[in-house]
Amino acid sequence: MTCLSRLTAEMPHVLRDVEDRYLEEPRGHWRGQALAVAAPTTTQEVAQILRIANDTQTPIIPYSGGTGLVGGQVMETGNPPILLTMERMTAVRAMDAQAGTMVVEAGAILENVHGVAEAEGWIFPLALASQGSARIGGLLATNAGGVNVIRYGNARDLVLGIEAVLADGTVINGLSALRKNNMGYDLRHLLIGSEGTLGVITAATLRLFPTPSATGAGLMTVPSPQAALDLLRLAQSRIGEGVSAFELINKTGFDFLAEVGPDLRIPFDEPPEWSCLIDLGLSHGTPADALESLFEEAFEAGIVTDGVVAQSEAQRKEMWAVRENIPEANRRIGSVSSHDIAVPVARLPAFIAEAPKRLAEINDFRINCFGHLGDGNLHYNVFRPKGEARDAFAGYRSAVKTCVHELVHEFGGSVSAEHGIGRMKVADLERFGDPGKLSAMRLIKRALDPQNILNPGAVLRADP
Ligand SMILES: Cc1cc2nc3c(=O)[nH]c(=O)nc-3n(C[C@H](O)[C@H](O)[C@H](O)COP(=O)(O)OP(=O)(O)OC[C@H]3O[C@@H](n4cnc5c(N)ncnc54)[C@H](O)[C@@H]3O)c2cc1C
Structure with a gap:
């Protein structure tokens, strides 16, 4: 009996229609396929589904919110899988x-x-x-x-x-x-x-x-990525653990929001080239006071040039809305290639200076470089020039990706800082990953999943 006929016979109540939403992914690069969608409600049902899939050598794609950005939850080719959604296990x-x-x-x-x-x-x-x-x-x-x-x-x-x-x-x-x-x-x-x-x-x-007793945020403009790092260091030395987030934003992010929305208020007359969103959660003291003192000291030192401190929770949320909508603006513009990278924090300014030069050897691009500066993690996204047709630049994707990933490797960084490998970066893992680690990973995979039914082709090649 096939997997689907056994599921239909033994646990028909878990089967769902294969709706489009299960096969799509946020960036629209890939479209998955599925024999069926199984939506169990208990761990025992998950176990039963896996036993049936294992007996019949049927691929299983574990699926949660479908927001993964590296194609881990969508399987385009190969034996059609059962998509195992967690949506009914929410307790x-x-x-x-x-x-x-x-x-x-x-x-x-x-x-x-x-x-x-x-x-x-x-x-x-x-x-x-x-x-x-x-x-x-x-x-x-x-x-x-x-x-x-x-x-x-x-x-x-x-x-x-x-x-x-x-x-x-x-x-x-x-x-x-x-x-x-x-x-x-x-x-x-x-x-x-x-x-x-x-x-x-x-x-x-x-x-x-x-829960911190008070939270606050400030958006400060800095003359350069190095100044952003200096500001981070100053913030951590003055406020310590109270710094909950430190995000770098590039002018291109503001430009994209102005170009395609969502329409949000930016608290500067002109979008700054570089700015930092600093979020605080303090157990004592007032975040706005701490941020104002930080601003004054940083301004004296020439590390910041302008800034706004949120005076209310509503203003803090407005600042965060700007940062959090940059990925949506990116999506609306449509990148040639997006990269989730990490480089050692101290080398970030050199990386940010060097990458555009390397990319310019390929063509003229717009770059939206933003992200979690304190972790050395940048979202380094490359776009066609304004006015150019999207299709005309699609062919550059592979060259751009290779260029950025090779540079990250040169800088001792990671080509997947937080999104994972999925199906998108399997070749990158093979190319840039440590051979010893890769061979241990393959052994672990074979030991735990000898029939290769669990998400085949993600992280490790299905046919190594
Ligand atoms: C606008 C936007 C912003 C984002 N920002 C960030 C960010 O700042 N930082 C960040 O790290 N990520 C970010 N992401 C990526 C994404 O949200 C994460 O990868 C998220 O962790 C995936 O969760 P999900 O529930 O959507 O999983 P899915 O997309 O459903 O699955 C992701 C992977 O996990 C596997 N999986 C799913 N459920 C299970 C399970 N129960 N057991 C085993 N494996 C499972 C899937 O097979 C797949 O390989 C962002 C995504 C979007 C769309």
């Missing part, structure tokens, strides 16, 4: 308001997790522009980053335990909330960042953090 299984932990199922939407934590006087600090759609399973499977990594770490740092199902249906019950637990291999960290290739994450124990 908060437990909340420990004393210890600051929460057990949630993989289908919980990040924004809802924020709300549950906040209602209990805690925060769950993972924050990114896709938080209204991205789900815990996908966020952990990609080890998502976002804007608060500088203070709280990546998704990996926010998880105490994991429940997951392996390819043969074995359930790993690892929902421990212990902070100290050295009993054997930590499979939590193997599964986090494995992008659906080693197991299906069904639930996680999340670490919560105390």
Whole structure:
């Protein structure tokens, strides 16, 4: 019997129509395919689906919010898979308001997790522009980053335990909330960042953090990326852990918002070439005062040239709306090639100076370089010149990508800082990844998923 006929016979209640939304991805580069969509409601059902898929050697694509940016959740070619969506596993299984932990199922939407934590006087600090759609399973499977990594770490740092199902249906019950637990291999960290290739994450124990007593934000213009780094250093030395986010914004981001929207208020007469959005969460003191003192000191030192400090939560949200809508403006313009890269923080200014020169050898481009400066993580996105037709530049994608990734490698960086490998960067991982690590990864994959049913072709080539 085929996988689909067994699912139809044994668990018809989990099957859903293959709607378009499951096959699309945010940037519109790829379109997936699926034999069927399975939407289980329990871990036991996930295990049963995997056993059937394993018996029949049918690919499974674990699927959460569908916001992944590297094609991990869409399989264009090969044996049509069963798409295993977490959308019906959204429960908060437990909340420990004393210890600051929460057990949630993989289908919980990040924004809802924020709300549950906040209602209990805690925060769950993972924050990114896709938080209204991205789900815990996908966020952990990609080890998502976002804007608060500088203070709280990546998704990996926010998880105490994991429940997951392996390819043969074995359930790993690892929902421990212990902070100290050295009993054997930590499979939590193997599964986090494995992008659906080693197991299906069904639930996680999340670490919560105390709610800062006051939050605030400031947008400061800086004369150069080096000045932005100097400002970061000054902010951290004066405000310490209170710096929750430090984002670099380039003029092109403001220009794109003005060109294609969304229509947002920018608090400067002229869009600055470089600016930094600084977010604070303090346990004592007033963020606006701390930001104003920072501005004064930085201005004296010639590190900042202008700035605005939010005087209310509404103004803080307006500043964040500008930053968070830059990816949407990018999407509307349509990049030739987008890159999620990291280079050692101290080398960022040199990288930002060198990359446009290398790209100019290929053609004339507009560059929107912005992102999580404190983590050395830039979204380095390359666009056709204004007025040029999109199609005319599509052919440059591969050359642009190669150019940027080679330069990142020269600078000792990573060609995937926070989005993962998916299907988009498999060749990059082979080219730039450490050979020893790659060979260990292949061994792990073969050991845990010998039939290669879990997300085949993502992270590692399906036919190595
Ligand atoms: C506008 C926008 C802004 C973004 N900003 C950021 C950002 O700042 N930082 C950042 O890190 N990312 C960012 N992303 C990328 C994206 O939101 C993340 O990759 C997210 O973590 C994926 O979550 P998801 O629920 O949408 O997963 P999906 O897209 O459904 O899946 C992503 C991957 O995880 C696997 N997977 C899904 N669920 C499971 C599961 N339960 N078990 C095992 N594997 C699973 C899939 O097979 C796939 O390989 C952004 C995306 C958008 C659209």
